Amino acid sequence: MKKNIIISLDGHSGCGKSTLAKKIAEALNYIYIDTGAMYRAVSLYYMEHSLIDKEGKLNAAFKDHLNSFQIDFTKPNSYGKSFVRLNGKVVEDKIRTLEVSNQVSEVSKYPLIREKLVNIQQQYGKKENLVMDGRDIGTVVFPNADIKFWVKASADKRAMRRWQEFKEKGEEIEYQQVLDNINSRDYQDLNREVSPLKKPTGAIEIDTSNITIQATFDEAMNHINKILAQ
Template sequence: MKNITIAIDGFSSTGKSTVAKQLAKHLGYVYVDTGAMYRAVTYYAMQNGLISDLDFNKEALIYQLPNIKISFKFNKTLGFAEVYLNAVNIEKEIRTLEVSSYVSKVAAISEIRQKLVEQQQQMGQDKGVVMDGRDIGTVVFPDAELKLFMTASAETRAERRYQELIERGDDVEYKDVLDNVKERDYIDSNRKDSPLKKAEDAIEIDNSNMSLDEQFNTILQLAKMTTEDCE
């Protein structure tokens, strides 16, 4: 069976990573969480005092890009690849609401996008890859055989994210999560470089009322049909 490239784009907290991991595992494909790459750069900026509520030293972050080494290492116990920044596992650290509050600003910087897009294209050059993010079907892999665009209401996405953070033990308020979701939607959709938008040939999936199983089975069937069409 011929391997294909599967590009999954969409708004924050639409479950892109969850279904991408499931799909990659089922198909035996490589999974790349591009959002985690931008979160890793954001975490680096936070750790080095380059971004806060009061200031964002973009020039310093761009200058230090050569010092930022991002990699993925598969964790057999968890069943997916974790994110490493300069050889340190930061999978848990980058999933906080604080990182979420800054990541869209970091991702809007053209120099950072260029660096990470090049890495992402290298990761998927042999196909057999499932990649999720904001610009996979429009910029990273415009020729991907299957493009999906995930969406759901802001309230639904905020509730999912809120429950996820609470289960992790984070002390957060639903309103703060909802505000963050709406702010990220605006920044992602209105940035000048590679704004979040649905590719013309992408299949839109509104999972507001879908269970995880329904979502997975729907997308798996699309992947199978696309693969058969490419034979």
């Protein structure tokens, strides 16, 4: 039986890993899973159920809701894109706000939440050739992934990209707010007790700070084609 191919991309928020992962999946006709969207969807659920206080802390009652939400993805459309669903409803727009971004690191640090989502992510890997990006894909979810990438970029470059995304959506947000969010998430991701963000063993490093999306994609595909040809 032919083994499914798994390609993992890990890195900080805003480094370009999701954009790169989508392009790789499209080029190879693989399934793409955005694990960051999954944690955003869980954060949205807890926000909508008033389980995150004014200080941004998750209420201990979150444990009682672990079986009350389901996270999955729509089937890819004609453009190869799929969207995250929370309890059967597409929430792609709702999860991309700064308010949700500010809660993701808090929600994702809890082992019970990570355990539930990691299990869902691993199930996808048993069924399909897969491209998956996140914070712990090559270290925890698929430590034996066939190809691993570590995608990086400077904090100011990442903040500028996110700020421009908000502007394109018509959202008036100060650049400093976005940079503060990036720096805060970096600190929490690197220092959480469970599955802290770190470069996976054997990962290929790509710095997107000063190169175009196309150049990033070309570099990644060059590595992928060489490895798959072996």
